[in-house]
Amino acid sequence: MVIKMPREARTKSKTGIYHIIWRGANRQEIFHDNMDWIQFLDILKKYKIRCHLVIYSWCLMGNHAHLLIKEGSEDISNTMKRIGISYAKYYNWRYITTGHLFQDRFKSENVETISYLLKVVRYIHQNPVNAGIVNCAEEWKWSSCRGYYGKSIYPSNMLDYQLILMKFSSNLFKARVRFKEFNERKNNDKCLDEPMNGKRLSDEQARLEIKKRLGTVEIAQVKSLPKLERNEVLRKVKEIDGLSLRQIARIFGVSLSLVFRA
Known part of the structure; x- marks a missing residue:
């Protein structure tokens, strides 16, 4: 008989802010086209409103998604469970599949300093660049990057950029300019002990x-x-x-x- 050990409880972040990664089970893709990315973001916005989340950054890739979120009116694990179940139901309905979509529980790390908060934002935005999908972060429309640059993003009114930009300047125009320089600066950022993404094969x-x-x-x-x-x-x-x-x-x-x- 195999005895399953209970899962270790997540350590609560003192700030309530978490860097979260969703990954597809067996490295499978969880987003195949624009409809899938839009559906996930719609679900995320729904629970942002319902659970009073603060969303500092996101980036959706083919087989994983990054979120930088401040916990809202309930435990972050409960909110992420709601989001995961909602998207998995949509995915299984659309592609006529069954079984687990995501790789076990979502991964998370606590973000408890301003310096690390800024580092995680940059790391998230540079995911598609490091994967070789785009040349610069703002070319990837399935992240929050363009919102920080003052450009329109989908969905509207979901990004909470004020705290981040205020760290660069109280003047919004200057803050965006300085943030862009920081966001695109070459670096060796590694978060959640994840290796840098390899390039997708042709x-x-x-x-x-x-x-x-x-x-x-x-x-x-x-x-x-x-x-x-x-x-x-x-x-x-x-x-x-x-x-x-x-x-x-x-x-x-x-x-x-x-x-x-x-």
């Missing part, structure tokens, strides 16, 4: 990595393999760093839901 690179794992089997043959054998191949391929589920489905010519369930 389809050509992905095919080369896939072939290494297929052995004598050709890519074109995989979709015709018996179910158990095909699923075993797909599980091995899903372990390749920098390869998305959508790429796997496209390269093998199978449905996204089939790759997800393997």
